[in-house]
Amino acid sequence: MKICVCVKHVPDTAATIKIEGDAGFKDSEIKFVVNPYDEYGIEEAVKLVEKNGGEVVIVTVGKPEADATIRSGLAMGAERGILVTTDGQFLDATLTAKALKAAMEKDGLPDLIFTGKGSVDTEAFQTQYRLAGYLGLPVVNEVSKLTVDSGKAVAELEVGGGDKQVIEMNLPCVIGATKGLNEPRYPKFPDIMKAKKKKIDQMSLADLGIDAATGAVILEKLEPVPERSGAKMIEGSVEDQVTELIRVLKEDEKVL
């Protein structure tokens, strides 16, 4: 069984984002990591291959520095990687999906594709659907439980209000992974050393016939989310504090 895991190279969520110009950010000083949700996809893929045989291929569309992020996935047990290089961090989701499709077609289409449920940088929640659309495959997102057996995948996902759906699809299909699916492993030192020798194929967007300038979504501006300047502290006895809080929320803020 061949499984592709789409992995994005994103700033660590603990990193401070310093905005540069109108719509850029200073990426040289911050740490980049595997998009946290993609780790659930890598773990699930590696576990399936450990059980059934086959190979796990990490596919990334990103800057050349994303090589290090692919290595993290290889250290978790993936066999090899494919890096489609771009100039910047932001690429229209339609182009990312086209690049992922083209890279997979070139390498040979897999039996199963994992992505994360979304990426923590652009929070756009759509690449997996577009990839599935371009490949004509079924897709489900936010999967927290999965069984793959005799050509079928059965996925469980939360659909709001605590309700869960159980969905069946034929393979190949696209699965957007989220927390709950598994506990991603921490690679051990020998795995990290071994990952350094694994193969990563590199190609550019242009090599796949994709023009980065054709995106239809333009990032015009990036600005910090305004921070609150600190709480107004409500003092007094518990009775007094609560009475004042309710008054403020009702009369001043009108939220109660």
Added chain:
Amino acid sequence: MARTGILIETENGAVKDTSLGVMTAAKGQEIIALVTDGDPAGLKDKLAEFGAAKIVKLAASGGDITAGPDLLAGALAAAVKEYDLTALLGTASVAGKDLFARLAALMDLPLVSDCVALDVEGKTAKKSHFSGKTFATLKVDAAVLLATVRPNAIEAEPAPAAGETAEFTADVADPGKVVIKEVKKGDADKIDLTEAPIIITGGRAIKAAENYKMLEACAAKIGAAVGASRAAVDAGYAPHSMQVGQTGKTVSPRLYIACGVSGAVQHFAGMKTSKVIVAINEDKDAPIFAKCDYGIVGDIFDVVPVLTEKL
């Protein structure tokens, strides 16, 4: 006047407040409210009050439109053409996010998901980037703008319109790729966290699963949902479906009350755009007090019961 479609979500036969906020996001446009379940006549007054020129009950020739997400996406694509829409908006609920992504893939159109502000005419949207640390302003260069709006991010304002009712049956069938085998019902009485107008969250300080009852009692009085921090989820006090934050739910209620939550960036990533944030924490130096609106220094087990009683 350009025509904007709004996908209406309902609950127990009534329009959800979150959908009314989405209608307000399109104010100034000719609004076509698209209804997929329930009786449009019963929804008419509310939808007309908040700006619907037309209320269309959407159906599909291929079967029950609510039976599968790909069929509904197909029917919406047909409605975009039928009514010559220049924008189609929905709620960034769990179902809404999934559906709009399917629709965007099907129509090969750009999609801006989870917007906090929207200029429909200018096809420009503002949304969170980098786990709530920045806002990005995105301009869409396409014939049709597809966008979902973060629940409660835009406050609903009445804007009376005609509210004519109509029906449209799209000539589409389910591609049969995704088959829903079973729906496991959660706790039906619980208000959905992502869409709740008020949220009360218990952090690690809650100390035991049964202590959430204290928060539920308070929540019940004001129509709030109960959330949890990751520390509380990891300790087994609450299920992951209750987690707020970067690896949990993103919420934007008008009031967020954090009880015994320290205020980590990853927690704030999921609730920063709330209108008013209140923190109750026994540590006067807890970081959360530096980034919320109102603070009470105190033990949650002393403060919350008094709050419940006085509400």
